[in-house]
Amino acid sequence: MYNTGEMPAEDSPVAFMDKWRRAAARNGSHLCVGLDPDPAQMPAMEPAAFLRRVIEATSDLVCCYKPNLAFFEALGRDGYRVLADVLAAVPPDIPVLADAKRGDIGHTSTAYARALFDVWGFDAVTVNPWGGADSVQPFLERPERGIFIWCRGSNPGARDFQDLPVLDEGEARPLYEVVALRARAWNRHGNVGLVVGVTYPEDAARLRRLCPELPFLMPGLGAQGGDAAAAVRAVDDGTGGFLVNVSRQVLYAARGPDFAEAARAAARRYRDEINRYRARATGARETT
Amino acid sequence: MYNTGEMPAEDSPVAFMDKWRRAAARNGSHLCVGLDPDPAQMPAMEPAAFLRRVIEATSDLVCCYKPNLAFFEALGRDGYRVLADVLAAVPPDIPVLADAKRGDIGHTSTAYARALFDVWGFDAVTVNPWGGADSVQPFLERPERGIFIWCRGSNPGARDFQDLPVLDEGEARPLYEVVALRARAWNRHGNVGLVVGVTYPEDAARLRRLCPELPFLMPGLGAQGGDAAAAVRAVDDGTGGFLVNVSRQVLYAARGPDFAEAARAAARRYRDEINRYRARATGARETT
Numbered sequence: 001m002y003n004t005g006e007m008p009a010e011d012s013p014v015a016f017m018d019k020w021r022r023a024a025a026r027n028g029s030h031l032c033v034g035l036d037p038d039p040a041q042m043p044a045m046e047p048a049a050f051l052r053r054v055i056e057a058t059s060d061l062v063c064c065y066k067p068n069l070a071f072f073e074a075l076g077r078d079g080y081r082v083l084a085d086v087l088a089a090v091p092p093d094i095p096v097l098a099d100a101k102r103g104d105i106g107h108t109s110t111a112y113a114r115a116l117f118d119v120w121g122f123d124a125v126t127v128n129p130w131g132g133a134d135s136v137q138p139f140l141e142r143p144e145r146g147i148f149i150w151c152r153g154s155n156p157g158a159r160d161f162q163d164l165p166v167l168d169e170g171e172a173r174p175l176y177e178v179v180a181l182r183a184r185a186w187n188r189h190g191n192v193g194l195v196v197g198v199t200y201p202e203d204a205a206r207l208r209r210l211c212p213e214l215p216f217l218m219p220g221l222g223a224q225g226g227d228a229a230a231a232v233r234a235v236d237d238g239t240g241g242f243l244v245n246v247s248r249q250v251l252y253a254a255r256g257p258d259f260a261e262a263a264r265a266a267a268r269r270y271r272d273e274i275n276r277y278r279a280r281a282t283g284a285r286e287t288t
Numbered sequence: 289m290y291n292t293g294e295m296p297a298e299d300s301p302v303a304f305m306d307k308w309r310r311a312a313a314r315n316g317s318h319l320c321v322g323l324d325p326d327p328a329q330m331p332a333m334e335p336a337a338f339l340r341r342v343i344e345a346t347s348d349l350v351c352c353y354k355p356n357l358a359f360f361e362a363l364g365r366d367g368y369r370v371l372a373d374v375l376a377a378v379p380p381d382i383p384v385l386a387d388a389k390r391g392d393i394g395h396t397s398t399a400y401a402r403a404l405f406d407v408w409g410f411d412a413v414t415v416n417p418w419g420g421a422d423s424v425q426p427f428l429e430r431p432e433r434g435i436f437i438w439c440r441g442s443n444p445g446a447r448d449f450q451d452l453p454v455l456d457e458g459e460a461r462p463l464y465e466v467v468a469l470r471a472r473a474w475n476r477h478g479n480v481g482l483v484v485g486v487t488y489p490e491d492a493a494r495l496r497r498l499c500p501e502l503p504f505l506m507p508g509l510g511a512q513g514g515d516a517a518a519a520v521r522a523v524d525d526g527t528g529g530f531l532v533n534v535s536r537q538v539l540y541a542a543r544g545p546d547f548a549e550a551a552r553a554a555a556r557r558y559r560d561e562i563n564r565y566r567a568r569a570t571g572a573r574e575t576t
Contacts, residue, residue, distance in 0.1 A: 036396075036399075068392075068399075070390070070392060070396045071399050073399070073407070074399040074402040074403040074407065081365075099392075101391060101392050101419075105441060105445075105507075106443060106445070111324075111326075111361070115362040128418050130417070130418040130450070131389075131438075131445050132441070132443070132444070132445025132446055132447065132450070133444075135445050136445075150418065155394060155419060155423065156421070157419050157420025157423050158419065159420065161417065164456075164466065167453045167454075167460060168452075179449065219393075
């Protein structure tokens with residue numbers, strides 16, 4: 001299903017948004033597990049073998065996997081072989097989102113979109129909006145893929161530019177809100193989402209009010225800290241239009257021979273924790 | 289000299305800023321040639337063989353080469369083999385700048401910096417500042433590398449966010465100026481530059497006044513249009529602290545068997561044209 005060779009992949013018969021919602025319903029899960037292979041943190045084994053074991057141990061507990069391309073590139077030229085092996089290990093009914101944060105002038109973004117969607121066959125990507133409309137357009141033109149615009153980061157530096165007060169039609173609002181409004185306007189094919197850090201729940205709440213219909217990919221739970229309860233309460237619209245990502249806390253839950261069982265236990269714990277926050281947010285029955 | 293295997297590269301004995309200025313002086317050139325392998329535009333030959341021929345034909349006319357990683361990634365898994373071959377073909381005294389526009393939370397940017405500097409051995413990179421200080425820090429920490437912050441794009445969409453008026457200590461100024469001021473503050477090791485499009489000469493002039501000491505990497509000449517004369521006049525400080533990039537107009541100057549000669553002729557024409565603008569800007573004697 002994932003095309004890991006040279007030829008363009010067939011367009012996925014199921015659009016990312018459907019595939020992700022079906023996986024979430026099937027597994028009762030809004031947990032996305034980030035795949036960040038870091039030899040300094042993993043057991044002494046081949047990175048693809050390690051990630052395959054983690055995927056096998058968690059694929060009934062997640063709604064999505066999110067390989068972070070930086071960690072594959074940092075493995076050296078072998079990193080792309082590792083990525084191919086990992087993609088082949090993901091069950092066909094779980095979508096894979098490339099955390100790539102790509103974005104460049106239109107001509108270059110077209111090449112990035114080709115690499116991510118046609119060469120690798122990812123179901124969805126994260127995109128950096130700094131270059132404006134033409135830098136995002138080549139991604140948006142793919143209705144069957146999910147395009148998550150990096151709107152409000154989970155990191156400390158997110159405040160540096162994303163929070164600056166911008167004059168927008170005479171009113172001052174934080175820049176990330178301007179980006180969110182633009183992303184909403186870009187969503188002509190129902191394929192756009194936002195990256196919104198778990199670490200800033202009030203900002204997440206404001207963004208949910210501005211963009212009720214966009215799914216939010218929420219990093220920052222686990223290693224980065226963040227008040228997940230408040231963030232989930234803030235963004236849950238009752239239909240579950242969000243994915244909470246956890247990477248290191250699942251992958252590196254244990255370093256010994258029990259690493260896969262530990263990853264499974266951690267994934268189950270995060271899945272259930274998110275569902276408890278949902279239950280509080282919506283008054284719905286707990287999903288387990 | 290470029291390490292294209294798995295092992296970390298030795299730190300380059302010559303820092304990027306020195307290497308680039310020496311190449312510029314030796315070749316009398318502020319021309320950077322972008323290496324964007326696009327099978328749809330190149331002669332029917334293997335991409336690495338094509339780029340090697342272009343490099344051989346132009347390396348005495350340029351101050352830098354700039355591979356755009358998107359085009360290598362779009363070649364498929366073979367793209368990284370092509371990149372390795374291309375890096376091996378660049379003479380050791382010409383620096384190589386990865387047009388990567390990477391940037392993510394600090395932990396991830398550390399992995400990107402490792403990939404670009406230690407796995408590949410690039411002398412310099414372009415970086416996307418959207419994630420703020422901690423997203424740029426892992427690059428800045430490498431004093432011997434050049435870090436070009438994407439400040440004011442050459443593309444139409446650059447206006448969407450980069451131009452927004454931002455309230456900065458009570459005064460409104462365009463966001464790209466805030467980024468430039470931040471980049472200036474980040475320049476503790478003398479390794480920071482700005483990406484400033486040739487297409488907006490007045491903005492370039494304002495940025496030069498704000499950041500007299502930073503080198504500017506200026507894309508947008510050639511395929512993207514742009515008033516190069518005005519832009520060079522605007523940024524030339526008399527010491528030549530700028531690189532003007534041309535990609536497609538050199539690489540794809542001809543598609544027939546004379547492609548390398550045509551690339552050389554185009555590179556010479558651009559180099560001389562930039563030097564004429566310099567002469568007008570500074571009243572200096574034309575460099576040829």
